[in-house]
């Protein structure tokens with residue numbers, strides 16, 4: 681069942697991250713997939729292409745960034761041992 685909602689999304693543009701909120705959308709009640717109408721899609725596309733340069737940000741937030749580098753246990757590879 682689809683219902684109307686105001687949603688937000690995160691958009692990466694090269695190395696920059698932009699958050700957009702107050703997006704009018706239709707949301708699927710079972711899988712939470714978001715659907716935008718043509719005008720909304722077009723507006724988002726245009727803003728993304730110009731890296732949101734024509735709009736003042738409503739606000740800015742600090743986003744914590746985490747890394748999995750060194751966090752995932754390595755498995756021993758038996759074949760490498762044979763070469764040593």
Ligand SMILES: [Zn+2]
Pocket residue numbers: 708709710711712713
């Ligand atoms: Zn669905």
